[in-house]
Amino acid sequence: MQKTLVHKLYKLLIARMATEKPRDERIQAVIEEEQKVDTTIDPQEIGKPNGAQLLSLKCNLYLHNLLDTWALEQEEGGNDILKDTKRGLYPLLVSLRKARLPSDQLVSLATVLYHLQQYESTRDKVHIQRSLESYMKLSLGNVAWPIGVTQVGIHERKIQRQDARNNTATAGIVANVMTDEQTRLWITNVKRLLTHMEQRK
16 A cells, blocks of 8 residues: 555656646655655565665655654754755665665664664664664674774685675675765764663653
8 A cells, every 4th residue: 555655655656747737736646645655664565675665765855854853853043964864865865765775784774763663652762772772783884894804813714705706796886875065974873863862752
C-alpha cells in the first residue's frame, strides 16, 4: 500500500506539472498526499533495494517532523542551533526527496531513525543507545582501520593481501563518508537531532 502511495504521489506531481497549474497548488497537492504517508520505519524495509524510494520518503518526512517538533518546543530567541541544524540537514533532505542517497548511507540513517522512533514511543534508553551506535556506524562509513593501525601482528601480510583484493573489488567507494563536506555537515546535524531527542523530557 505504501509503495502505491509513493508512486501515486510522484504521478500526481508529474500530472500537476503537465497541466501547468500554479506552483503553489502543485506544492499543496504534494503536501496533502505526503500527510497520508505513515512515517513509521519498519525494520523489514531497511536494506531492501526495491523499497529505497519509500524508505527515503519516510526518512525525509520523519526528519521534517522532528525539526517541526523541535521548533514548537523552542523558546523565542534560542533557535540559532535549530536554524543551523536545518541548514546543515538541507542537502540530506534534498537527497532523500530525490531518493538519491547512497544505499549504505540510507540503511544507516534509516536504522538511526528507526531506533529514534522506538525511543520516542517507549522512552526506553536502550533505543537511544542503539540509535547512537547506529549513528557511529553511519559517521564511520566503511573504514577498515579507523584507528590507523595497519600492521598488528604475524598475519599482517595475509590481511594486507585481503585488503588489497577488497580495495580493488570496491574501487570508487569512499572509505570514509566524512571526507565529503556536505555529507559531514548533515551527519553532524543528525547527531544534533539525536542529542536534542535524548535531552527532551
